Amino acid sequence: MSCKACGLRTLIRDDATENMICDSCGTVQDFANYQERTFNINGPTGVFISIGSSGCGSVLNYREKKIYEANNLIDDIVFKVGLTGGSKVSEIRDMISKVTDGEFGSSESRWFSIFVGACVYVVMRNGDKSLSIEEVSSVVGCDIHELGRMVVRVVEHLGMKLPGFDIVGSFERVVRSLSISDRVEGDVLERMRKQGIFLVQCAVKWFLTTGRRPLPVVVAVLALVAELNGVEGVKIEEVAREVHVAVSTCRLRYKELLEVIAKVAQEILPWGKDVNVKNAVKNAPFVIRYLEMKCMSKSGGEKKGLESTEFDLGEVVGEYFSKNVVEDSLECEDLRYFELEDAIGFDKTGIDEADKLQLSHECLSMVYDKFLMDGGCGRYMEESGKVLGRKRERELEIQATEWWNGKSELSKKLLLKQLLEKDIGFSVMPPSFVNGCTTIKKRRAKINAAKLRIDRIMNPWNTDSGSGKVCTVEGAHDRKRKRKSLVKDIDWEDFVIETLLLHQVKEEEIEKGYYNTLMDLHVFNSGTM
Structure with a gap:
């Protein structure tokens, strides 16, 4: 190799800089000190790499720096969810280390943040602490379903079984985190807490939390007890935004709670026939008083009701x-x-x-x-x-x-x-079960109506027009108006049901409501090879 300046072959390597220098003119040659560098789990390897450093200004190797930054991320997430020090933080670190075999993960990767949030939720859930998955997902900055999938993977990997969610503890946590403590007296806040615990546990007895997310029920109960105690500023929208749940779901749970209270009032109060969802809040004190006294009374007596x-x-x-x-x-x-x-x-x-x-x-x-x-x-x-x-x-x-x-x-x-x-004097069927039965009943009615329409088209002479006489013009116009009125009540579900019936699908399968699957199997033949 010759010098790029003078062209002579007098190049030597400098021991201090490892660069190629011309011995005649002293010119430093470009790209003469390139050496291949590789990396592994312990950091960079190869020549001209100083062992014990992973870059400018650092004395840690790659693995140590990765673990250091991962611990900083864990501390940040734990602090945001309200945990500072203590055995819970150590338990979270031990769980992360056990799952990753002590390697942790890169703090810059998104999956590791979700993984840390999942470990935080699992540890708090095992300790009967009221930490919702919605709150953890908002801290981590991920979707609730994505965090839930990671929680399932962690639990299955460790062979654990999560206990039931502590909805009462969640209610107490929400009450403590509200910004009304400075505007409400201490005895009023304590009364709201006890009344809320009472109604939350009644909601569990009434199956309002079965198969549902617990936080919307908590928001609905808190809004109701605040209204009963005359506390202003506790709106469903504000509380839902603070606990990171959908406002529409909270309103639906609030409506379901008022419906159950109205049903209880209709059973126990002399003026129960006048109670409905609109005035259920005004009658709620009587209902709660009755439920409380019923719970305190000794069961097994011969008398019933009041x-x-x-x-x-x-x-x-x-x-x-x-x-x-x-x-x-x-x-x-x-x-x-x-x-x-x-x-x-x-x-x-x-x-x-x-x-x-x-x-x-x-x-x-x-x-x-x-x-x-x-x-x-x-x-x-x-x-x-x-x-x-x-x-x-x-x-x-x-x-x-x-x-x-x-x-x-x-x-x-x-x-x-x-x-x-416990006996609280009133029991109801689960709302999800009642809604399911109502939906099946509506589908059965749609199936029967679709069968009548199909039969009317396929057998036009077997209609309910009476005898086989020729219809008058006036009667024809009446049937046209009637047909138009019937068409207005037909929607897409009716057309799907008619299509499935024409393809000889069993009515029991149609009642289940899996229209897409049935259309793929029987209409589009997507299941055939």
Whole structure:
């Protein structure tokens, strides 16, 4: 090799810089010191690589630097989810090291961040800590389904079995994280916490959490107890945004909760026929009071319903109406039904003596109906024979301290086995099961209608037109109008059902609703080779 400057073959290698230099003119040759460099799991290998450094300004090799940056990422994620120090952080690191055989992963790769989040969720779930997968996914910055798949892989790799989700602990965590603690008194916040725990566990008994994500139920219960206690600023939208769940799902769970409360009120309250979802919040104090007293009563008695508890409905209703509806100028003689005086020897703490008053449900219902007719929710005032005012709505409000006792066991966190053994006086079928039965019933009706339409087309002479006489022009126009009205009620599902029926698909399979699969198998023949 000759020098690029003078052309002489007097090149020598400098021991200090390892560069090729011309001994005659002293020119440093370009690209004369190239050596192949390779990398392995322990870092770069090859010649001219200083062992013990992985770049400028570092004294760590590649593996040590990777583990160092991975630990920094773990500390950052753990800090964002609210864990600082302690045995949980060490347990998370040990789990990550066990799964990766001590190699950890690159902090710059996305999969490692998701993997760390999955390990955090598994450790917290095993420790019965209320950390939702939605919160972890928001910290990691990934989709909830992607994080869930990683959690499944970690659990299967370690051969673990996750315990049930602690929905009560999740509710308490959400209450503590709310920004209303500085605006609400401590006793009110504590009452909201106990009432929320009570309703959350009632929701578990009512199967509102079965097969559903738990956080929307938590948001719905929190919004309801805040409204019952007169706490402003706790809206479903705000709480849902804070716990990273869909607002529409939270509203749906709130509606389901009100529907169950309305059903309970319709069963136990004398004016239950007037209770619906719209006024369920106003009747919720009576329902919660009944459920609480029912839970505190001893089961196994011969009496049922209200008579099996120590729930003094007359006292509650009388105090409710007297404080909120009856004014000084209004003499409500109906309240005498609820004035339980000692003169007749009635003990307000028991229910056996209440039978002597013979206050049946029909009697209480008549009192309530008369109360409404007399203007209990707003009066007509007459002056000089003319109506000066119209019936106005009056807010029926009751203080939370008057209907909430907080001494039942459901106000505290119970194990699932203990919770299922409790009797709260009302049970319902799971909403998902009821919705499924309703959907199947609707599909059965669509199948029958589709069969009639097919039969009408294939056998036009067997219609319900009566005899085989020739129809008049007027009758033909009537059938056209009727046909147009029927066409308006037909949607895409009806056409799919008709197609499947024409291809001899069993009706039992159509009822299941897997239309795409059935169309592929029987119509498009995608399953044939």
